[in-house]
Amino acid sequence: MKKTLLTAAIMSMAFSSTVFAHGVCDTTLHGYMENIKDEMRAMSSDVKAGDSESAVGHVEALISYFEKSRSEAPHKFSHDNLQGAELKAQTAEYQKVVDDTITILKELEGALKAGDSAKVRDLFGAIGEQRNLGHRSFKDC
Ligand code: HEM
Structure with missing residues (x-):
């Protein structure tokens, strides 16, 4: 009995909200980001293999996942308890980074065609910069 209680205490510490907040977060946005990662990988292997037509399909999928991501809020916003004007300002900044990423993806579609x-190649670099900017500013899990 004692051992069970100790195990329960350790488990609850290990999964307490502070630890969990910086671990993996189970948000809708996280799900879209996993799709984005998979589409990016598939798109870059098509480009390496010289299959532009298939690459264009993955770019279109990427655009639609970013469009969906735009209406989600990063986990960080609720974790930091953002409200009112601050929430509005951070949301606008987040949406601007998403919009710029979509613009770059549309340019990439044109360049592939x-x-x-x-x-x-340049636009691949620009997408990597958007990812770094987005994660540095808005990702806490
Ligand atoms: C092609 C570019 C991108 C890729 C491949 C990518 C990939 C990922 C992956 C795999 C995760 C899951 C956590 C992890 O493993 O680190 C993630 C999380 C996240 N990404 Fe991205 N990402 C990209 C661009 C962006 C951009 C442009 C933004 C912001 C405008 C962004 C915002 C976030 C946020 C906020 C999370 C945490 C999830 C949450 O808060 O619910 N990502 N991303």
Whole structure:
């Protein structure tokens, strides 16, 4: 009995909200981000294999996952208990980073269709920068 209580106490400490907040978060946005990761991988292997047509399909899927992500709030906003004007300002900043990412993806679609591989490479770099910016600013799990 004593042992069971000790185990329960350890388990509850290990999964307490502070520990969990910086672990994996089970949000809708997290799910879209996993889809985005998979689509990015598939798209870049198509580009390496020279299959632009298939790559364009993955870029279109990426655009739609970012459009869905735009109406979700990062976990950080509720964890930091953002409200009122602060929540409004942070939401606008988040949506701006998403919108800029969508603009870059649309340019990438054009560059793939035009067979402009130098531009495709540059735009890959720009997407990586958006990911770093988005994660640095809004990701806490
Ligand atoms: C192609 C670019 C991107 C990829 C491949 C990507 C991938 C991921 C992955 C795999 C996760 C899950 C956690 C992890 O493993 O680190 C994640 C989480 C997250 N990403 Fe991205 N991401 C990208 C761009 C962005 C952008 C542009 C933003 C913001 C505008 C963003 C915001 C977030 C946030 C806020 C989370 C945490 C989930 C939450 O708060 O609910 N990501 N991302």
